[in-house]
Amino acid sequence: MELVRDGLNRYRIPRRGKMRVDAVIYVNDYLRRFLGEDKALEQLMNAACLPGVVEPVIGMPDIHEGFGLPIGGIMAVAPDGVISAGAVGMDINCGVRLIRTDLEARHFNKSLLRRLIERIEHYVPTGIGKKGKHQGITRRIFEEVVHRGVTAVIEAGFGRPGDEEYIEEMGCLPGADISACSRRACERGEVQLGTLGGGNHFIEIQRVTDIFDEELARSFGLFEGQLTIMIHTGSRGFGHQICTDYTNKLAAAAKRYGIELPDRGLACAPIDSPEGKAYYQAMACAVNYAFSNRQIIMADVARAFADVLGQSPEEMGFQLVYDVAHNIAKWEEHGGRRLLVHRKGATRALCAGHPANPPVYRRTGHPALIPGSMGTSSYVLVGTEKAAETFFSVNHGAGRLLSRTAAEKKITKEEFERAMGDVVYNVRSYKDLLDESPTAYKDIEQVIQTLVDRGITRKVARMCPLAVVKGVD
DNA sequence: ATGTTC
Numbered sequence: 001m002e003l004v005r006d007g008l009n010r011y012r013i014p015r016r017g018k019m020r021v022d023a024v025i026y027v028n029d030y031l032r033r034f035l036g037e038d039k040a041l042e043q044l045m046n047a048a049c050l051p052g053v054v055e056p057v058i059g060m061p062d063i064h065e066g067f068g069l070p071i072g073g074i075m076a077v078a079p080d081g082v083i084s085a086g087a088v089g090m091d092i093n094c095g096v097r098l099i100r101t102d103l104e105a106r107h108f109n110k111s112l113l114r115r116l117i118e119r120i121e122h123y124v125p126t127g128i129g130k131k132g133k134h135q136g137i138t139r140r141i142f143e144e145v146v147h148r149g150v151t152a153v154i155e156a157g158f159g160r161p162g163d164e165e166y167i168e169e170m171g172c173l174p175g176a177d178i179s180a181c182s183r184r185a186c187e188r189g190e191v192q193l194g195t196l197g198g199g200n201h202f203i204e205i206q207r208v209t210d211i212f213d214e215e216l217a218r219s220f221g222l223f224e225g226q227l228t229i230m231i232h233t234g235s236r237g238f239g240h241q242i243c244t245d246y247t248n249k250l251a252a253a254a255k256r257y258g259i260e261l262p263d264r265g266l267a268c269a270p271i272d273s274p275e276g277k278a279y280y281q282a283m284a285c286a287v288n289y290a291f292s293n294r295q296i297i298m299a300d301v302a303r304a305f306a307d308v309l310g311q312s313p314e315e316m317g318f319q320l321v322y323d324v325a326h327n328i329a330k331w332e333e334h335g336g337r338r339l340l341v342h343r344k345g346a347t348r349a350l351c352a353g354h355p356a357n358p359p360v361y362r363r364t365g366h367p368a369l370i371p372g373s374m375g376t377s378s379y380v381l382v383g384t385e386k387a388a389e390t391f392f393s394v395n396h397g398a399g400r401l402l403s404r405t406a407a408e409k410k411i412t413k414e415e416f417e418r419a420m421g422d423v424v425y426n427v428r429s430y431k432d433l434l435d436e437s438p439t440a441y442k443d444i445e446q447v448i449q450t451l452v453d454r455g456i457t458r459k460v461a462r463m464c465p466l467a468v469v470k471g472v473d
Numbered sequence: 474a475t476g477t478t479c
Contacts, residue, residue: 198475
């Protein structure tokens with residue numbers, strides 16, 4: 001593998017063979033040594049072979065092997081190019097939402113934290129295959145939700161009017177059309193709205209431990225010692241079914257259009273073809289569903305806090321800071337060109353003043369939310385003007401070091417408990433938790449620092465976990 | 474990530 005150093009913390013794989021453009025990877029010396037351990041770079045080079053791809057295909061410092069495009073991959077495509085389901089991912093609009101409060105974390109001891117996470121679990125179903133507790137409402141508004149996004153669930157009573165101003169795309173990606181979603185996808189989606197799911201998804205109660213930029217932190221409503229809440233989930237079985245359906249449809253379409261696929265996981269079709277358009281319409285449905293899923297869960301978490309603390313959400317200063325997508329394809333303008341940017345395990349991070357920011361964060365740049373692995377710190381970042389070189393994107397997390405199966409084999413219960421330290425968590429079966437052990441992930445500090453040193457992002461705040469609700473049976 | 478091995 002030819003990796004050519006291209007400035008600080010940046011390496012280039014020059015175009016060769018069927019690659020149409022170069023690939024670029026952001027790693028520091030610590031992270032660089034992990035690059036050969038999986039197929040992530042080959043997958044990045046495969047993506048560089050697709051029609052219409054725009055220079056460069058990008059790997060973030062948390063890059064690791066995925067389905068088609070690696071997790072931590074960014075692929076921008078010109079309008080005459082292709083759209084790929086595998087380049088968005090199985091969990092469409094997997095993403096993160098950060099909630100601020102006026103509460104001080106020092107008042108929350110372990111027993112109080114335990115009562116809180118137990119109450120959160122009372123309201124929010126967690127684990128694979130779980131069904132929602134608001135089905136009476138969510139089944140009725142499902143079609144509205146996929147077309148109109150969070151506004152539909154706010155109108156149904158979850159959260160407050162105006163919350164949508166604190167969500168990427170205002171909580172609704174345009175162009176959604178439910179007729180592009182299979183019956184099976186809709187059946188899975190209807191009953192799972194308002195559920196957390198499994199894997200790396202979580203609800204976390206955190207303490208703000210570090211403020212790196214006072215002025216920005218104040219603009220985002222964050223202060224040292226503050227209690228914050230982070231919700232990490234996506235589109236559940238709905239998005240999963242859409243990705244599965246369309247990987248099959250797009251693989252067949254690629255054949256018809258004479259597109260050579262370097263990997264079935266990168267199944268794609270021209271953006272303007274009927275198949276490509278249909279995938280976009282279905283993907284947008286799942287994007288809107290996931291924003292809405294996080295909105296419902298936020299309302300349930302607010303209810304859990306109100307029950308335990310005896311205060312209303314308003315009295316607690318409960319307020320959405322921002323909600324970002326980590327797996328999405330969107331039309332954006334870059335360097336005067338309109339591009340379809342696929343981000344898979346990557347976060348949009350616009351700089352201050354960028355016109356695509358939501359109005360509430362236009363002046364500062366919106367918060368980019370980066371969850372740590374279980375038991376480790378999460379970050380609030382902001383993009384800089386130099387982030388133009390990554391299509392205004394940063395990483396999405398720490399990045400896996402061990403695959404799920406490798407982690408299950410290698411990590412012991414004792415190692416897991418040591419790594420979790422004082423964090424309160426909802427364990428019932430270690431089987432479901434070991435593959436999410438912090439020791440199965442890379443060091444988030446190194447991942448963030450790689451991009452900070454490169455100058456494409458700035459740290460605003462760091463939060464450490466106090467208690468975490470994971471998807472366990 | 475996932476009614477996880479359609």
